[in-house]
Amino acid sequence: MSTIGESSNPLSRFMSDESNAINASSGPERSHVGEVVESSTTELVAEARQLHGAPSFGQFVRVDSEVPIVGIVFNVFTHSIEPNRRPTAYGKTEDELRLEQPQIFELLRTEFQALVIGYLDEMGPVQILPPQPARIHSFVHVCSEDQIRAFTHTDDYMRCILNTVKVPTDELLIAALRQTMRAHGGDRAYLVRMGKELSRLLGDDYDRLSSIVRRAAY
Amino acid sequence: MAKRENGTGVYKSLRGQEIGVITRGSLVEGLEMKLDARQNIEDMKAGKFVVIEGDKNDFFSMVTDMRLDANNQEVLLHPPRQEDELLRQVLSGTSTYNIVSLRPMLMMPKGADGDEGPRPVKAIPSHFSQVQDAMEEDVAKIFGREGDEQGKYFSIGSPLDMDTPVCIDMVRFAERSNGIFGKTGTGKSFLTRLALCGLIHFDKAVNLIFDMHNEYGFKAMKETGQSNSTFVKGLKQLFGERVAIFSLDPQSTRARGVQPDHEVYISYDQVTVDDVATLQDELKLNPTAVESAYLVYAIYKDRWLRTLLAQEGPDVEEFAKEIGAHPGSLVALHRKLKRLENFPFMVQKGHEDGDVVDRIMEYLDRGINVVLEFGQQTSMLCYLLVANIISRRIHEMYVKKSERFYSTQKPEDQPRQLMITIEEAHKFLNPSAAKQTIFGTIAREMRKYYVSLLVVDQRPSGIDDEVLSQIGTRITALLNDEKDIQAVLTGVSGTDGLRSVLASLDSKQQALVIGHAVPMPVVIKTREYGAQFYRDMGCLDDVPPAERRAQVEKKTNALYGDN
Numbered sequence: 001m002s003t004i005g006e007s008s009n010p011l012s013r014f015m016s017d018e019s020n021a022i023n024a025s026s027g028p029e030r031s032h033v034g035e036v037v038e039s040s041t042t043e044l045v046a047e048a049r050q051l052h053g054a055p056s057f058g059q060f061v062r063v064d065s066e067v068p069i070v071g072i073v074f075n076v077f078t079h080s081i082e083p084n085r086r087p088t089a090y091g092k093t094e095d096e097l098r099l100e101q102p103q104i105f106e107l108l109r110t111e112f113q114a115l116v117i118g119y120l121d122e123m124g125p126v127q128i129l130p131p132q133p134a135r136i137h138s139f140v141h142v143c144s145e146d147q148i149r150a151f152t153h154t155d156d157y158m159r160c161i162l163n164t165v166k167v168p169t170d171e172l173l174i175a176a177l178r179q180t181m182r183a184h185g186g187d188r189a190y191l192v193r194m195g196k197e198l199s200r201l202l203g204d205d206y207d208r209l210s211s212i213v214r215r216a217a218y
Numbered sequence: 219m220a221k222r223e224n225g226t227g228v229y230k231s232l233r234g235q236e237i238g239v240i241t242r243g244s245l246v247e248g249l250e251m252k253l254d255a256r257q258n259i260e261d262m263k264a265g266k267f268v269v270i271e272g273d274k275n276d277f278f279s280m281v282t283d284m285r286l287d288a289n290n291q292e293v294l295l296h297p298p299r300q301e302d303e304l305l306r307q308v309l310s311g312t313s314t315y316n317i318v319s320l321r322p323m324l325m326m327p328k329g330a331d332g333d334e335g336p337r338p339v340k341a342i343p344s345h346f347s348q349v350q351d352a353m354e355e356d357v358a359k360i361f362g363r364e365g366d367e368q369g370k371y372f373s374i375g376s377p378l379d380m381d382t383p384v385c386i387d388m389v390r391f392a393e394r395s396n397g398i399f400g401k402t403g404t405g406k407s408f409l410t411r412l413a414l415c416g417l418i419h420f421d422k423a424v425n426l427i428f429d430m431h432n433e434y435g436f437k438a439m440k441e442t443g444q445s446n447s448t449f450v451k452g453l454k455q456l457f458g459e460r461v462a463i464f465s466l467d468p469q470s471t472r473a474r475g476v477q478p479d480h481e482v483y484i485s486y487d488q489v490t491v492d493d494v495a496t497l498q499d500e501l502k503l504n505p506t507a508v509e510s511a512y513l514v515y516a517i518y519k520d521r522w523l524r525t526l527l528a529q530e531g532p533d534v535e536e537f538a539k540e541i542g543a544h545p546g547s548l549v550a551l552h553r554k555l556k557r558l559e560n561f562p563f564m565v566q567k568g569h570e571d572g573d574v575v576d577r578i579m580e581y582l583d584r585g586i587n588v589v590l591e592f593g594q595q596t597s598m599l600c601y602l603l604v605a606n607i608i609s610r611r612i613h614e615m616y617v618k619k620s621e622r623f624y625s626t627q628k629p630e631d632q633p634r635q636l637m638i639t640i641e642e643a644h645k646f647l648n649p650s651a652a653k654q655t656i657f658g659t660i661a662r663e664m665r666k667y668y669v670s671l672l673v674v675d676q677r678p679s680g681i682d683d684e685v686l687s688q689i690g691t692r693i694t695a696l697l698n699d700e701k702d703i704q705a706v707l708t709g710v711s712g713t714d715g716l717r718s719v720l721a722s723l724d725s726k727q728q729a730l731v732i733g734h735a736v737p738m739p740v741v742i743k744t745r746e747y748g749a750q751f752y753r754d755m756g757c758l759d760d761v762p763p764a765e766r767r768a769q770v771e772k773k774t775n776a777l778y779g780d781n
Contacts, residue, residue: 188304195308196255206292206313210305217304 032139034112036063039133041116042164044071046140048110052078058175060143060151061114063134067121070143070151071114072176074167078110114140115167117160118151127156148183155197162201170212173198177216191217237262238318240270240347248282248321248715249342251349255311259284262318265719265730265741267352267377272343275325278336278352278360278738282715283319320349321715323738324360336360336737357382360737372416374409374693374731375742384731384742386691388416391735392423392635394690395661395671397643399678399706404695404725407433408747410639410674411453413693418457418587419755423635423670425587426578426612427453428605430596430641435463435589436476450747453589456757462586464578466563466604467593482574482590483565484607486524486558491515493606494523494555496646496655500599507551510543517541524566526552527559561600575611582612582636602645609638610656613669620667633668643673644680652682661685678705690734696723707732710739 033055034046044063048054054076055061063069080087087108090097098105119130125147143151151157161173177194184190195213202209237257243249249270253259262284270277288294293313298305324336336359362371362385372391373383391413398413400406411434417423427434436452453461454476465471465478472478491511497503515522529537529552538548558564581588590608592601616633623631640646640657652658660669662685673689675681679701687709697703703720707713710732716739720730723741732739745751 191304192307195304196312199308199312204290204292206290206296209308209313210296210298210302213305213308214302 032064032141033061034140036134036136036138036140037111039136039138041129041133043074043113043115043166044069044134045111045113048076048112051105051108051110054110054112055140055142056175058172058179060148060176060179062120062141062143062147063114063138064141065130065134065138066132067119067130069116069119069130069134070125070147071116072157072161072172073112073114074172075113076110077112078108081107081109115161115164115172117157125151125153127151127154127160145183148180152180152183155194155201158194158198159201170208173212174216177212181216236348236350237268238349240320240343240345240349241317243320243342245339245342248319249279251318251320253284253311253316253318255315257316259286259316259318261379262316263378264722265378267357267380267740268320269350269352269356270320270322270343271348271350272325272341273347275327275341275343276356277322277339277343278324278326278356279320279322279349280715280719280739280741281318282321283718285317285319286314287317288314319715326359352377352380354380354382357384361385361740362387369420370422372420373745374412374416375729375744378728378741378743383745384736384740386416386731386735388420388422388735391691392417392637393670394734395673395688396637396691396693396733396735397673397675397678397686397689397706398693398695399675399697399702400695400729401697401725402676404723405727405729405744406674406676406695407431408727409693409695409729409744410434410672411450412745412747413672414453414587414639415456415751415755417637418453418460421585423637424582424585425637425639425672426582426609427587427589427639428601428608428641429589429591429639430601432471432474432591432593434639435461435591436474451752451757453587456752456755457587460586461589462581463589463591464574465591465593466600467591467595470593471591478591480574480577482604483563484574484604485565485567486527487520487567488573488575488607488611489523489558489603490607490610491522492654493603493610496606496651497599497602498654499645499648499651500602501554501557503551503554504547506544506547507554510538510548510551513541513543514548523555523558527555557599558603561595561603563595563604575608575615578608579612579615582634585634598642598645601642605640605646606655606657609660612636612638613656613660613667616667616669636669637672638669639672639674641674643671643675644677647673647681647685649682652685658682658685661688678702681705683708691736692730692732694720694723694730694732695728696725697721 032049033053034048036044036046038045055073057073057076059073061071061073063071087104116129118125118127120126157176158173161167161176162169177191181191198212199209236254238251238253240249241252253262262281264281264283266281268279268281270279290313293309298309322339322342325339325341326336357377357380364371364373364383364385370387370389371385372388373385375384376382377384398406398409414425414427414434417425429435434452435454437449437455454463462479463471463476464480464482466482468478468481491508494511495508498508514526518525534549534552535545538545578588616636619633623633638660645651646655646657647661657671661671678686679699686705692706694706697706697720703717706720707716716730716732719741723730727744728741729744730739730741
């Protein structure tokens with residue numbers, strides 16, 4: 001059913017992470033956007049391959065792990081690689097800085113956090129937390145529209161987002177909904193369906209529902 | 219995903235689209251359905267016919283009420299703005315939802331064949347049973363199909379929003395008194411004409427119609443709401459020799475281009491005191507007047523009225539003393555009965571054609587339906603008098619015939635079922651008159667003597683409760699007055715829902731049918747009374763010549779064999 005299952009599953013199952021990594025780096029295209037540097041069952045932190053190159057807030061990402069894990073980006077941050085050193089303000093544009101002080105960009109890292117919302121098994125997407133967290137150094141890819149469509153056919157991902165305390169729930173929901181809307185070809189009927197589910201999930205909170213729906217459709 | 223799709227794809231419905239699920243309810247109060255969010259509440263009209271699919275039974279139900287509901291007061295306090303279409307869509311079916319009240323009317327075990335027909339509801343379906351639009355087969359299963367081998371089903375219309383014919387069982391219809399009610403201008407005459415056509419066409423009863431407004435015999439005007447009124451065919455045109463027109467006012471009948479089969483004259487000797495008693499309201503008689511009339515009758519018997527009216531003004535007092543009546547009272551009676559002399563059809567002696575009632579009886583015996591036209595004589599007094607006199611005599615004859623049949627028990631002695639159609643029935647059947655007029659007796663005695671009534675009225679609340687409760691089938695067009703609605707539903711169980719249905723009918727071409735001849739109450743869009751109907755009734759006048767010839771030939775062959 002899902003393209004992820006077909007393309008990545010058979011290979012990743014029989015290859016170690018290392019060979020996978022070599023393959024990816026030495027292959028003709030390096031499609032990953034980041035690499036897992038911190039991992040738990042419910043969320044993971046990945047370092048972006050390029051500075052400022054993290055997937056956007058609310059984007060669906062897939063981690064090539066033993067079981068491919070699906071998450072939603074809920075936080076992106078750029079900081080110095082040395083914990084004790086903060087970047088200082090130079091009063092110059094980025095282009096000028098790149099000419100005059102190219103080294104400072106090497107000292108910066110962009111990282112992003114993703115909320116784990118499910119994984120892919122042989123049958124297709126499953127909206128259940130994976131049995132094992134993603135492995136460190138696994139590559140993170142941005143989900144294709146097909147994958148998003150397959151994964152968001154049902155509304156369970158919204159429940160996952162709503163149940164998480166650490167994230168800006170409403171904003172994340174809106175961003176995720178806008179993502180999925182796009183994947184579903186801007187289908188208004190889909191948004192209405194999700195809105196209805198959301199209304200059920202939010203129960204009595206009509207203000208919140210109307211704000212989310214209005215902003216998601218904006 | 220795939221699993222889920224398989225999971226949800228399992229249920230398949232034999233009927234149309236699911237329109238909702240049952241969420242609550244009781245046997246006594248009816249059921250509530252949550253309308254599917256995809257459905258538009260405006261499609262749920264009161265009186266709509268739906269089917270609830272239970273686990274073991276199908277429940278045939280009628281939509282009786284709808285309600286807008288919300289789970290959250292917030293939504294109602296801050297409704298989505300007009301331009302916020304999306305939010306409204308999201309809310310509809312979730313936070314704001316529609317509840318439709320259903321009244322289960324009949325249940326039928328699933329997979330039952332024809333013999334195991336629909337039964338009264340004794341159970342209710344479980345939670346979340348699906349509700350669907352009724353299909354053609356459902357309607358046919360319940361109401362039968364026209365053209366069955368016994369020829370007892372007659373289609374009078376179709377359910378709301380459906381094209382399937384709803385049939386009434388003409389055998390059951392004929393065996394009890396029936397009522398056709400509705401405000402003026404709601405199509406009572408058309409409904410009556412339809413019902414009469416059914417009775418005549420399927421030959422389930424012979425009819426005597428007191429046609430006050432000359433609507434049934436020969437063409438009648440159709441109210442189109444525009445200036446160009448059109449005419450529709452009357453019974454005589456549709457059924458030819460099976461209908462005879464009697465006229466009280468032959469001149470008027472002829473002026474409308476119709477030759478009456480018989481002219482009606484009534485001699486004073488045919489008027490009994492009881493007949494006068496029923497005119498109490500119309501003539502404003504006081505109770506003593508009737509007693510005085512009895513005194514006259516005691517002496518002069520049948521000639522009482524002739525004798526009384528023969529007295530001139532001052533002689534009446536003298537006459538009163540002679541017979542021992544109160545002079546004032548008798549003078550008043552005399553004065554008021556003088557009005558009868560103005561009727562051109564009142565004659566001193568029996569007409570040379572013989573007694574009109576015998577004539578009518580003769581026709582009825584031969585199975586010919588009689589339409590009695592009143593022509594210009596449209597006063598209520600005249601209608602009451604004539605209808606009463608004739609019906610009384612005919613009823614007497616029927617009683618004799620029935621008694622003979624009971625004693626001989628020979629099938630050939632069995633009288634033909636007679637149905638008497640009366641308009642403005644509340645005049646005959648109001649609580650005081652119902653005890654005196656013959657119609658009250660007929661309505662109560664019902665089929666014992668093979669005579670029943672077809673009561674046509676716009677004010678059913680004026681009819682005696684006792685009579686109303688005996689009415690078998692009620693065909694009711696729009697009624698607004700609460701009392702009238704109450705009256706029509708007298709003697710019908712589970713009427714709560716029907717009340718709202720009745721008050722929300724269209725003012726044209728819609729009727730609620732309840733009672734003996736239909737298995738469940740149903741709102742119908744009445745059958746089109748036009749060319750197709752004429753053809754269905756076997757009238758070939760409007761059929762193109764070629765087709766007509768072919769039909770006649772076919773029937774000739776059927777009759778005489780093909781050679």
